Amino acid sequence: MECPFHSFYVSTEEAKEIQRDLRGRVELSNTISFKDVEFIGGADVSFLTAVPDSSEVPAADYVHALDSAHSPERKQQAEMEPEPSVSALAVIVVLDAATGSLVETVHAQAPVYFPYIPGLLSFREGPAVLAALGKLKTFPGVMCYDGCGIAHPRGFGLASHMGILTGIPSVGCAKSRLCGTHDEPGWEKGNWTELRFKKKLVGSCLRTRDNVRPVFVSPGNGFSVDGARDFVMACVDKYRLPEPTRLAHKYVTALKKELITHT
DNA sequence: GCGACAG
DNA sequence: ATCTTGTCGC
Numbered sequence: 001m002e003c004p005f006h007s008f009y010v011s012t013e014e015a016k017e018i019q020r021d022l023r024g025r026v027e028l029s030n031t032i033s034f035k036d037v038e039f040i041g042g043a044d045v046s047f048l049t050a051v052p053d054s055s056e057v058p059a060a061d062y063v064h065a066l067d068s069a070h071s072p073e074r075k076q077q078a079e080m081e082p083e084p085s086v087s088a089l090a091v092i093v094v095l096d097a098a099t100g101s102l103v104e105t106v107h108a109q110a111p112v113y114f115p116y117i118p119g120l121l122s123f124r125e126g127p128a129v130l131a132a133l134g135k136l137k138t139f140p141g142v143m144c145y146d147g148c149g150i151a152h153p154r155g156f157g158l159a160s161h162m163g164i165l166t167g168i169p170s171v172g173c174a175k176s177r178l179c180g181t182h183d184e185p186g187w188e189k190g191n192w193t194e195l196r197f198k199k200k201l202v203g204s205c206l207r208t209r210d211n212v213r214p215v216f217v218s219p220g221n222g223f224s225v226d227g228a229r230d231f232v233m234a235c236v237d238k239y240r241l242p243e244p245t246r247l248a249h250k251y252v253t254a255l256k257k258e259l260i261t262h263t
Numbered sequence: 264g265c266g267a268c269a270g
Numbered sequence: 271a272t273c274t275t276g277t278c279g280c
Contacts, residue, residue: 045270047271116271118268124271125270147269157269178269211280216269 005165008127009113015123019156026150026160031169031222034142034231037097041140041168042244043132045090045125046252051263053087053109086112089259090128091252094138095244100237105251108132118178119153122161129162143170143220144235144244148178149228151195151203151218159220170220171228173245177205177216187211189236192229204229212240 004025006018034040087109094104108131114123125147133143148157149172159172180197182205189210195203195218203218206229219228235242241249 045271047270049272116270118270121269145269152269172269174269176269177267179267 008123010123012117012120015114015120016154019120019152019154019161022161022164023154023156025164026155026219026221028150028219028224029222030224030227032141034097034227034234037141039103039138039140040095040097040235040244041133041136041143042093042095042145042242042246042248043090043129043143043162044146044245044248044252045088045128046256047112048087048089048109048256048259050085051087051259053111084111084113088112088125088128089252089256090125090132091248091255092129092132092136093244093247093251094136094140095247097141100243102247104136104138106132106135107252107255108135121147122158125158126161126165129158130165133162133166133168140168142231143168144232144242145170145172145220146174146241146245146249148172148174148216149203149218149220149223151178151180151197151216153179153197155202157218157220159218163221169222171223171231172203172216172218172220173232173242174216174218175213175241185214190233194225201225206232208233208236208242209238209240215240215242 091107110128145159149159159170163170180195182195183193185191185193185207192204192206205214207214217232
């Protein structure tokens with residue numbers, strides 16, 4: 001199956017249409033047995049205002065693919081800012097699955113042409129995430145994203161979107177609920193309840209630490225609901241967020257602070 | 264029509 | 271996400 005690249009310079013309606021077009025490609029059975037996964041990746045994004053992109057690294061393959069769809073005509077058609085003052089800063093960390101040690105960290109900056117709209121997050125953060133992924137030397141066997149997978153209005157959240165575009169199995173681990181209903185899980189680490197949307201099982205409400213708010217885990221692509229939850233739980237150390245996402249967040253925050261200072 | 268609403 | 275100090279709890 002080829003990579004279904006599309007433009008990210010789209011209107012909100014086109015974005016929803018893209019999600020409906022691609023959701024059928026999501027594979028909800030465990031594609032990989034994370035027992036054999038060597039490297040695990042985690043991604044997180046923060047935003048910069050009025051900080052020029054000083055990237056020196058050549059554009060990644062993902063960016064090239066996206067550029068072909070980035071014609072001025074499309075920007076015009078989508079009625080978006082010619083030169084946004086806000087850019088997304090994405091960081092990807094790669095951990096050794098066996099030891100949990102940090103193997104690689106990369107980052108990329110991309111202009112933001114899309115506003116934050118619940119359900120359309122990937123159109124805001126996607127370009128930066130894809131650009132960062134393209135700079136990796138160590139290719140992760142699984143990616144963990146800070147957002148939803150199929151626990152989404154159209155069953156195609158950030159984790160699913162990135163998973164389909166890159167081919168890397170993925171899981172979404174959101175800090176709060178986007179949609180669906182669930183019972184309150186027990187207060188002990190490891191307790192969980194089903195997250196359902198329109199009567200369908202789409203994820204888990206998982207307690208990753210004793211007495212802390214739960215996280216919402218759902219398959220991105222290549223995972224079953226149970227598999228996604230087991231995977232996230234296996235990535236949890238002593239914090240609420242699983243290590244891949246927690247570390248990625250830690251690094252973007254530090255990098256952002258650094259970039260702002262050097263400006 | 265009235266709420267809900269990843270980051 | 272982002273703007274922000276101290277503060278309560280394990």
